[in-house]
Amino acid sequence: MAKKPMANVNGDSSDKNKGSMLGKKIKAAILVEQKKPLVVADITLPEKLDYGQVLVKIHYTGICGSQLNEIDGVKGPDKFLPHLLGHEGGGVVEEIGPGVTVVKPGDHVVMHWRKGNGIHAATPKYKWEDKNHGTRVVNAGWVTTFSEYAVISENRLTPIPKDYDLKIAPLYGCALTTAFGVINNNAKLKTGESILIFGTGGVGNAVVFMASLASANPIIAVDINDFKLANAKKHGATHIINSKREDAAKKVLEMFPSGVDVAVDTTGINEIRELAYELTSAEGITVLVGVPKHGDKMCIDSFPLHFYKKITGSHGGESMPSRDIPRLIRLHQVKKYDLNGMISHYFLLDKINEAIALVRTGNAIRCIIKMV
Ligand SMILES: [Zn+2]
Structure with missing residues (x-):
């Protein structure tokens, strides 16, 4: 596809950056104050790219729980305000800074929050x-997408085939790769093992999906929202509660009196994390994916840990985007899975606060913001 810079759209192009978007105004959703709606406004891109930085035209981005946590300030006061948000997206590379080799202009890319190949660049300022x-x-982090x-930063980008649908690219930036890692790296789930998943939002639903891809059985999904549970069923849950x-x-113990092989918590709620551990078998593993509230402490019987029982936290499934994204996309291209229903809603950037409000209701799987 030919590169088409939107020169002079804002009438403020300088000779230095002729034909380039650098130094130009773009629309962005800014977190100005914690616990307040984002402010959608024009901001100015940096004048030049530093070592390892890449200018990407964003086509689609997802919203996930991490952004809600940032807005709500679950980690405490935010010293970077005002700042940009978003860590999963699909777009096209416009320009590359010095030293960049992983991507080139015109490449289609997934934007992801975990580090991949390439330079860990300085963060930009707008x-x-x-x-x-x-x-x-x-301010902005190494990757932002709203x-x-x-x-x-170069290491937050992974090129994907140009004929691959950019609409679903954001799924690979967070939910799908995290879930892939939870199953393969954290749980090391084996074919036919039983799995119990608490919470079936974006990540939980993807964990159900990846468990199904890895031939877990049964796949028991627990949530308090029927809409999400129905979706989990579509994506491979054999039992929903x-x-x-x-x-x-009670229901899980009726099926597995001594507990399941793998229990995954995606809620971050303390009682549920403890219950996930309780319902894990003596030789099984509990994987904590949901982030707890600052200062929350779990209470568990640690005695079985001296034998074969295990419990671990997950940092994005310890996934390696540069390796895992191409691998997953190859599987999708040969129809080993389908992603129908993984995205429940689309919104324009101007309506991002409505999208965030919908995510909060729980009646959405993944909300995608459409930029183009
Ligand atoms: Zn995320």
Whole structure:
């Protein structure tokens, strides 16, 4: 595809960056204050790319629990405000900075939060003419995706085939690769093992899906939301339990009196994390994926850990995007799985706060923001 820079769209192009988007205004959703809606406004891209930085035109981005946590400030006060958000996306490389070799202009890429191959670049800074406070610096991490363009660190990008649908690319930036890693790296699940999954939101639903791809059986999904449970069923759950109506522990123990081989928590809720451990068999493993509230402490009987029982936290499934994304995409291309229903809603960037509100209700699997 030919590169088509949107020169002069904002009438502020400088000769230095002629034909380039660098130094130009773009639309972005900014986190200005914790626990408040994002502010959608024009910000100015940096004038130049530093070592290892890549300018990407973002086509699609997903919203996941991590951004809600950032907005809600679950980790405490945020010293980087105002800043950009988003860590899963699909887009096209516009320009590359010095030293970049993993991608080139025109490449289609997945944007991901875990480190892959390439340079770990410095983080960019954007400028914002805030009506109320004058010119402000807007901070950003190594990858952000809630904007039309973003300067991203080379090691947060993985090229994908140009004929691969960019709409589903954001799924590989977080949920699918995390789930792939939870099953293969953390749980090291074997064919035919039983698995219990608490929480069937974006990541939980993807864990169900990856467990199914790895031929786990049965795959028991627990949630309090019927919409999510119905989706989990579509993606491979053999049993679903609504724990608002049914006693999940009792039902699981009826099936597996000595517990399941693998129990995964994606909720981060303390009682559920403890229950996941309780329902894990004496030789099984509990994987904690959901992030707990700051300062929360679990209470478990650690005695079985002296024998064969295991418990571990997961950091994005310890996945390696540069290796895992191409591997997964190859499987998808030969129809080893289908992603129908993984994305439940699309929104435009202007409506991002509506999308976030919908994610909060739980009546969404993955909400995708469409930039183009
Ligand atoms: Zn995420």
